[in-house]
Amino acid sequence: MRVYAGEQILDDYRRHMAQRSVFQRIAGAVTAAPDSINLYLGYARDGCSAVWIHVPDHEAANRTVRHLAGSHAFCFRHYGRCRQRDIIVCRSTS
Numbered sequence: 001m002r003v004y005a006g007e008q009i010l011d012d013y014r015r016h017m018a019q020r021s022v023f024q025r026i027a028g029a030v031t032a033a034p035d036s037i038n039l040y041l042g043y044a045r046d047g048c049s050a051v052w053i054h055v056p057d058h059e060a061a062n063r064t065v066r067h068l069a070g071s072h073a074f075c076f077r078h079y080g081r082c083r084q085r086d087i088i089v090c091r092s093t094s
Contacts, residue, residue: 006046006049009050010041
């Protein structure tokens with residue numbers, strides 16, 4: 001499990017964007033999911049943190065989401081073998 005504060009997320013993103021080569025910028029424009037990136041950065045700008053929990057499989061991810069659903073979590077993201085999925089619980093009110 002890892003926790004990233006909102007400011008750390010924004011700092012890391014700015015540093016990453018500044019260090020990308022021309023090729024990486026082109027590849028990123030083609031492969032990036034802007035809605036997911038905007039959601040993630042929006043929560044960081046609102047002062048939210050990100051908690052990353054590594055689980056071995058889809059069922060463990062479902063159990064983790066059920067366990068954390070009563071917390072102040074806004075969104076869950078699961079990276080599966082073939083796809084990622086976002087589960088939006090609620091949107092930040094700031």
